[in-house]
Amino acid sequence: MICRKNIAKFFVLTALYSAILFTAGCSSTAKTVPTVAEKVYEGPKEQDFLAQPYRIPQVYNPPVKVKGIYLTGWKAGISGEFEKLLNLVDATELNTMVIDVKDNTGKLTYKSSIPMVEQVGANSNRIRDIDVLLKTLREHNIYAIGRIVVFEDPVLSKARPDLAVKNKSGGIWATRKGLGWVDPYNTKVWDYIVSIAEEAAKKGFNEIQFDYVRFPSDGNLNNIVYPANNGKTRVETISAFLSYAKKRLEPYGVYVSADIFGLVTTAEDDMKIGQYLEDVVKTVDYISPMVYPSHYAPGSYGLPNPNAAPYETVYRSLSDAMRRLEKVDGFKAEIRPWLQDFTLGPPPYGAREVRAQIKATYDAGLSQWILWDPANTYTVAALNPRSAEQNAVSRF
Numbered sequence: 001m002i003c004r005k006n007i008a009k010f011f012v013l014t015a016l017y018s019a020i021l022f023t024a025g026c027s028s029t030a031k032t033v034p035t036v037a038e039k040v041y042e043g044p045k046e047q048d049f050l051a052q053p054y055r056i057p058q059v060y061n062p063p064v065k066v067k068g069i070y071l072t073g074w075k076a077g078i079s080g081e082f083e084k085l086l087n088l089v090d091a092t093e094l095n096t097m098v099i100d101v102k103d104n105t106g107k108l109t110y111k112s113s114i115p116m117v118e119q120v121g122a123n124s125n126r127i128r129d130i131d132v133l134l135k136t137l138r139e140h141n142i143y144a145i146g147r148i149v150v151f152e153d154p155v156l157s158k159a160r161p162d163l164a165v166k167n168k169s170g171g172i173w174a175t176r177k178g179l180g181w182v183d184p185y186n187t188k189v190w191d192y193i194v195s196i197a198e199e200a201a202k203k204g205f206n207e208i209q210f211d212y213v214r215f216p217s218d219g220n221l222n223n224i225v226y227p228a229n230n231g232k233t234r235v236e237t238i239s240a241f242l243s244y245a246k247k248r249l250e251p252y253g254v255y256v257s258a259d260i261f262g263l264v265t266t267a268e269d270d271m272k273i274g275q276y277l278e279d280v281v282k283t284v285d286y287i288s289p290m291v292y293p294s295h296y297a298p299g300s301y302g303l304p305n306p307n308a309a310p311y312e313t314v315y316r317s318l319s320d321a322m323r324r325l326e327k328v329d330g331f332k333a334e335i336r337p338w339l340q341d342f343t344l345g346p347p348p349y350g351a352r353e354v355r356a357q358i359k360a361t362y363d364a365g366l367s368q369w370i371l372w373d374p375a376n377t378y379t380v381a382a383l384n385p386r387s388a389e390q391n392a393v394s395r396f
Contacts, residue, residue, distance in 0.1 A: 059253025061206055064143040066336055068096030068370040073109025073126035075376045076100070076133060085376065089142055092383040095390065097137060098370055099127075101146040101200045104179070104212060106155025114195050120159035134204040141394055145257070146205035150193050150241075152212040154180040163189050165216065166225040175219040184215055184237050184274070185228035194248045201252035208249060209288070211259040213238060214273040221272070234274030242283035257286035259338065262296070265289050265321035277324055281333040288370065291317045291337045293357070294344035307345055310353045314339065315360035322365055336368040337361055341378050354382035 069089070075081045076099050088094065100109050102122070110130040111123045127133055137144045157164035157172055157180030165181040167173040172180050182189045197208045215234050216224065232240070246256045260275045270276040280287055293313040296306035306313040318337060325332055339357040343349045354371065361369045371378055 061253045061255070063255070064095060064206075066096045066143060066145075066368040066370065067094050068098055068143070068145065069094060069376070069378055070098045070147070070370065070372050071100070071376055072374070073100045073103065073107075073124070077109065077125075077127040081376075082133075085378075086136070086140060086142075088378060088380065088383075090140060090386065092380070092386055093390070094383060095141070096143040096145060096370070098145040098147050098209060099133075100149075101205070102148045102196055104149045104152045106149075106153040106157075108196065112196065112199060114199060116192055117196065120156050122155045122159075130203055138204070143207070144205045145207040145209050146197070146200040147209045147211055148193065148197055148200070149211050150213045151181050151184050151189070151215070152179055153182045154178075156189070156192065157182050162227075163192075166227055167220075167223045168225055173216075173219070173224050175216065181216050183226050183228045184234075184241065185226050185230055185232070187228075190241055190244055194245050197245060197249060198252065201249055201254045205254060207255040207257060207286075208245075209257045209259065209286075210242065210245065210284075213242065213258050214261075214275050217261075217271075217273050233270075234272070235270045235276045235279050238274035239279045239283050242280065246284060255285040257288055257333075257336070258284045259288045259290060262289050262291040262317055265291070265317045265324070277321060278328055281325060281328060282331060284333050286336045286368075287333045288336050288338050289317065289321065290372070291357075292340040292344075292372070293353075294340060294342075308347055310340070310349075311356040311360045313360075314357045315364055318361060318364035318366060334368070335366055336370065337366070338372045339369050341371040341373045341382070342375070349379075351379050351381035354379050358382070 069085065071082070071085060075085065076097075085097070089097065102108050106122055107124045107126075108117060108122050109124060110127040111125060112118070117123055134144055152175075154174075160182075161172055163182045163186055165173045165183050174180050193210075197210075200208060215238075242256070242258055249256055258280055260277075260280060261271065261273065263271065264275045264277050264280075267277075277287075291314050293310045294307040296303075296313055298304055298306070300306050301313060301316040303309045303312055314337070318335065321335055325335070339354065339361070340349060341354050347353070358369060
């Protein structure tokens with residue numbers, strides 16, 4: 001008869017022997033595993049779980065200090081136009097492209113395999129091959145952000161009136177421009193949006209950026225009815241959507257960001273759109289206030305014409321945000337502003353005005369920024385040339 005003491009010894013010895021074998025096996029391969037700094041990524045392997053100190057070890061996606069530009073689906077999908085912008089990034093300090101996945105027309109910029117996208121007629125062929133596009137960005141060491149417009153969606157609201165924001169007479173509510181919105185309270189809308197984000201993440205975007213992640217701000221707001229209103233506040237609803245999306249996207253290792261109105265950095269309420277700074281920063285990795293000087297009313301920050309004072313406008317807006325976030329305990333998103341590279345009213349915007357905003361961003365204590373121009377014609381003279389250090393660093 002075998003005593004319990006001998007059985008215990010047997011299991012201890014067996015466990016020790018197994019550990020020795022496992023260690024020997026690991027040590028034989030460890031020499032071939034490069035460090036994170038020198039690693040050339042070839043897809044997830046078992047040893048990557050040990051070699052990559054990121055939140056999601058299965059995915060090689062180190063963070064980047066973003067200096068980016070925005071591309072519409074049209075510009076990203078036309079080879080000659082895309083190549084011009086690709087050359088711009090290659091030649092300058094830029095390292096990021098924000099590319100429309102779903103814009104405010106409600107259309108996706110490529111042909112999705114999601115059944116509901118096809119059912120509501122949201123597919124398009126603006127980008128003929130999104131996989132080739134993303135492969136090109138990886139080859140050029142460019143960080144890829146997929147922009148997804150959330151609640152302004154004339155396609156989904158028309159195809160699925162049960163998901164739409166309604167007017168008091170029961171019809172589909174629309175903005176002054178006639179664009180329909182879907183109901184921010186409706187979790188079926190959340191699932192539709194996040195399924196698109198998941199597909200974009202699987203295809204290889206490094207980050208998902210949610211825009212129009214708010215309640216409507218123009219049109220007859222007194223005539224709005226939200227059919228799925230569950231009694232939660234606007235702030236609670238927007239924060240709940242972002243938290244839900246971030247949780248769903250965690251398995252893919254992508255970062256999550258949200259665009260917010262520029263005045264959110266200063267406003268003491270949610271401006272009736274559901275964006276309150278201290279709440280939004282707890283739900284995503286990055287927030288991008290749209291601090292375009294042309295969008296501030298005369299007198300804002302004590303400036304007679306904020307558009308004519310790009311440095312002061314951006315600096316004061318971002319400084320307000322930084323002061324407020326110092327008081328937020330625990331996790332909080334990093335601020336990465338959208339800056340203006342377009343002209344809207346006098347004065348015309350050129351290299352001086354764009355560079356002034358970049359300097360204001362740095363002076364406010366931030367290190368990242370993205371340029372917005374709806375026409376995607378960026379001011380080359382505002383950008384520093386690519387450095388030798390940039391050329392030496394590879395993300396992939």
